[in-house]
Amino acid sequence: MAYRPVSAAPHVLPPSPPVAEPETLYDRHGVLVVRVGDVVVKAHQPDREYGIPFLDRIELATTLPHIVLGPLGPPLDVDGRLVTVSLYGEPVDPQEELPWEDGARLLAALHAVPVPADAPSWGRPTRVARLVARLGNGPAEDVVRRAFATLPAWIRGEADEPPGEVECLIHGDWHLGQMVCAPGRQWRLIDIEDLGKGAPAWDLARPAALYSAGVLHPEEWDRFLGAYRAAGGPAVPAEGDPWTALDVPARSLAIQIAATCVISAVKDERPLDGPEQAVVDACARICRAGDAA
Template sequence: MTLLPALTAKVRAAAHPDTAGAACVCAAIPTLLADRPDATVVRHAGTVAKAHAPDTDRAELTLRLATAAGLPDVLLSPLAPAPTALQDRLVTFWPYGAPVDPDAPDAAPWEATATLLARLHRTTPLDGLPPMRGPAKAARAVARLHTVLRSEPHPAAGPVLRAWAALPAWARAEAPMPGVPALCHGDLHLGQLVRHPAPDGPWRLIDVDDLGTGVPAWDLARPAAWYACGLLPPDEWTRFLGAYQRAGGPAVPAAGDPWPALDVPARALTVQTSALALAKALAARRPLDEVEQQLVDACARMAPIPHQLAPEHTD
């Protein structure tokens, strides 16, 4: 049995544990929510099953699940404390939550997102929790671009790769992250929030695959990068940043200029997003769209990083 039918059978069983293996007779139809090389996600009724990437470490994922279970006011809690095996994948089970509506940008929960992040960053990480995978994901995006460029050179690659090379080693996942490690989400964007219970329960963060310890400013970097590139309106950035500061988030000062803390992570996320966009455009043999070109242009405008903003490592 291929992965998707097997995962569908798993989520049906998880949604109806009292049927003792009998056929499911409920009216709900299983829904495929995502199908990527690193994740396949299926929903049945109020239960969601996620098959994680084939190289997922069981011990690390179990610690990430324990972290989520211990922070029910921040992270969506898993339905089981440990993953289960399915073929060559690890599978976790979750309650269904209603996602952010992409067609209602004015209703984006910026304040709720910032408040949840501040709570997460103030939490002491569990012993043994691995580093958050934000820098590693950025490095993978650049590696993917290099692979595509072997057969499809493109002039936009120059600014992206130069901006990447100018980042400090820790932001390229080539050295330990500096400072006192905080508990971080690792891949924060509005697609990582749901309301639970659906449809109008409180907002919770989802997706623990990149959860871990590291530089908390990384979790603010995507909206910071969008703002710096002109893709996020100033008032929405101000709402997000202000809510984070009011909630006591440690990534930036409570008052004053936040950019000494945000500059390097925001640059890294701009490069990551640009590299992914360019790789996808080249693979599809299409020109960059307006937003993608704005990201590449932002890479081209990046000045050298001041020395005080680029620590390599702090013991």
């Protein structure tokens, strides 16, 4: 981060700015996010591969200031951890009306950006396979594994991704926690670890999965989907059944979320809570719906 030099008379030093107290914003799943004044310092997951593609994602984010609030510069190595620094933005307040329409419009705007020839691929479906591989033994684990077996072979890591998908720039891990209100009261996307080219339906997959599981209220889903369509988003048909495009991404995210919930509950030695059990129940319905594609 650059600072402007301060001119001062000889032997006269400018007053030191007050040092802001660090505030932990997030500390889960190997990710630590700390606010210090007007910036946010993020230590990324230690078990993920970053390298050149992550540098490309940071560079890509700098071309999208009207959509993305990305890192202020290249990542740092701090005691072997990859760390980035970004401007602070106010997160979504769950006590206020949730900004589903703003999120939908941001995604539609991102999906409308021409894809640069050198844009990295998002590569996100591999995460569901990694999480399922970490499951232990038990009834909930068995349900999630059976649901995973119904996914297409390319998502299970057993075949190459089929060609023909229309690619856009996508966020790759969108949910309301990936939005902040930046200076000027403008909503922006954050967390660019998966930013790149991919099928835009994957950006709608998490809310679609939660809606299918009964966790997201139908009115909120309608607000989100309606705003996305009104903004010309290409992930789903402008009219008619959206699930022709959303089925596989939504099933994949339901299984991914369920696996995460089960792993977390086992680690904390506690039963699944209501929403967690709902996504496991959604996996049971996926099992009953059909065999592997």
